[in-house]
Amino acid sequence: MSCPTVEPTTDFLPVCPGLFYATPARDGILSRIRIPGGILNSQQGRVLAEFAESFGEGYVNVTNRANLQIRKIQGVTPEVLTTLQKVGLAATLTEVDHLRNIMASPTAGIDSLELIDTRPWVRELDAYICRHPELKGLSPKFSVAFDGGGAVRVCDRPNDIVFQAIALSEDCAAVENNIYFQLILGDATNILLQPKECLSVVVAIAQVYLDNVDQTKKSKLRLKHLLQDKGVEWYLQQAQGYLPFSLLKRLKPTLDKSINPKYHHLGVHPQRQAGLSYIGIILPLGQLLSKQLHSLGDLAQTYGSGTLRLTPWQNLLISDIPNSSIPHVKAEIERLGLDWNANQIQGSLVACTGKTGCTSSATDTKKQALALADYLKKHITLDVPVKIHFSGCPKSCAYHGKSDITLLGTLIEKDNTFVEGYHIYVGDKEQAFGRELYTNVCIPVMPHRILQMLEVYQIKRTQLDESFGEFTNRYTIPQLRQLFDESGQ
Ligand code: SF4
Missing domain, CATH: 3.30.70.3340 (Alpha-Beta Plaits)
Incomplete structure (x- = not known):
């Protein structure tokens, strides 16, 4: 099915950008291209490369939902969008193009530990979305993930709906290899689904959302907020009304959201x-x-x-x-x-857009993150990945998990003016960014501070594969400051 071609417009601006709803950002027009499950073929890769070259600034960005963003777009014609549609890079229904990318384990179908290949279920859901214009009423942040239960997992990524594969020991002739998907919706985790039931469940959840959220508002309530307002039990009862099978009388599995922190997909x-x-x-x-x-x-x-x-x-x-x-x-x-090489510092470095693309940012996160990576590369060789996250404000758009080190941008008053700097946090399981180690660290001294921390970690870790986060968790903040400061004397 083809659709009428539409030029990127800013007439109707959902909160999130799409290809047909290019969105103004601080540094120009931003387009986001949905790549369901993050999987591209090489022809699509080449078309995107040419698109970025001709209409952007000659580069693309992979986002933390495994889709692609192209910044500073200009001059896109309807014919170009049709070309993208023809190679399967743009929704055939422009109305739903802004919906969030469907997330899946990037190693689906090749992961030697996975329980189930999630690619067919991603394709099925994407095909459904692309045939149903009424879904345009969903919040642009409506998000679904499929986790196949392998070595590279996505069940800890923030998503409204997560289907996490689990294996049951009980024999069930109806389900191949006794592999089910466990539905994670808000705090409901006790619902088991046969893989073939997942699409119907997403459709039912979407329908309850559409029934209960004002469609005329530009800024739509997020599903997680509707769940908080109404309660998950209420929501599931409403969804049940749209389903031919029972959601509520399901076995109660043991929830396993364990991620192997030592496994790295790089290399x-x-x-x-x-x-x-x-x-x-x-x-x-x-x-x-x-x-x-x-x-x-x-x-x-x-x-x-x-x-x-x-x-x-x-x-x-x-x-x-x-x-x-x-x-x-x-x-x-x-x-x-x-x-x-998984141990390269850049492999575990994450930064949000920063002040060049976002008005909320106190700092130029990307520039400073890359400068830090260059500095560390010259001064230290890591043998274990250390996750470092730069965020321009507390919203933490780029990374929602726990980092070994988080740098939160701030403006520091100095000589009657404000200069950019960071508060430095270290890994801890209880708090959003971890524990605050240093406040108001100015840019010129920040790289050396981080280097000192990494050098002490390499000397003091109890075993070779102790992570930086595990190392810092063994000490109080005053003890850590003492260790790091002594190393600089
Ligand atoms: S984390 Fe804050 S500064 Fe960074 S992109 Fe998000 S809103 Fe902007």
């Missing part, structure tokens, strides 16, 4: 398919030059199955590479100026 990993591997490539702060995207598409075509997989950690995987070709692929990646 080379064997696939479930014998003789094949995937390679995770670092995109510094999610950014990829259009030339690099073009070449990665060629690499995937030449050595793999032509598949590029974007991750919610703003990196990229090339899958299905014969093991014998891995050395060539590594060399080609390095030739493109990219890296695949």
Whole structure:
């Protein structure tokens, strides 16, 4: 089905941008392209590279929902949007183009530990969305994730609805291999679904939302707020009215949201398919030059199955590479100026847009994050990834999980003027950013401060694979300050 072509417009602005609802940002027009499950083929990669080259500034950004953003867009014609539709990069229904990307484990179908390949369920839901214009009434932040239960998990990512694969020991002839999806909706986690029931459940949840939220308002209530207002039990009872099977009388499974923090998707990993591997490539702060995207598409075509997989950690995987070709692929990646080594500081560095693209930001997060990475690369070699997160304000758009180190932007009064700086937090399970270690650290001294912290960690960790967060959690904040400050004397 094709749709009437529509130029990007700012006439109707949902809260989130899409391709047909390009949105003004501080640095120009921003377009976001939904990539369901984060999976692209190399032809789509090349088309996007050309799009970014011709109408943007020659680069794309992978977001923390594994879709693509192109900033400073101009001159897009209806014909261009039609071309994107033809290669499956734009919704055939423009009305639903702004809805959030469907998230899935980026290693779906290749992960040797996964319980179920989530790709068919992602495709099914996306196809449904693209056929149902009434879904335009959903909040643009309405979000769904499928977690296949493998080594690379997304069930801890923020989403309104999560389907997490679990294996039950009881025999059930109706379900292949006894693999179910556990529905996580608000604090409801005790509902088991057969995989084929997931789509109907999303549709029912969406319908209850549409029944209860004022469709005429531009700024729509988020599903999580409706759940808070009405209660999850009430919501599920309403959803039940739209379902031919029972939601409420389900087995009660044990919730397992455990993520292996030591596993990293970067670098080379064997696939479930014998003789094949995937390679995770670092995109510094999610950014990829259009030339690099073009070449990665060629690499995937030449050595793999032509598949590029974007991750919610703003990196990229090339899958299905014969093991014998891995050395060539590594060399080609390095030739493109990219890296695949999980221990590179840039592999675990996350930053929000910062003040160049967002008026809420106190600091130029991306520039300062990249400068920090350059500085650390020259002064220290990491043997374990350390997650560092820059946020321009407390909203924390770029990363919702726990970081080893979080830098929260602030303005510091100095000599009757304000200069940019950061509060530094270290990993802790209880608080949003972790525990506050230093306040008002000015930009010129910040990189050295972080270096000191990493050097002390490497000396004091109890074992080689103790993470930075685990190390800091063994000490009180005054003890940490003493350790770090002594090292600088
Ligand atoms: S975290 Fe704050 S500063 Fe950064 S992009 Fe989000 S709203 Fe803007």
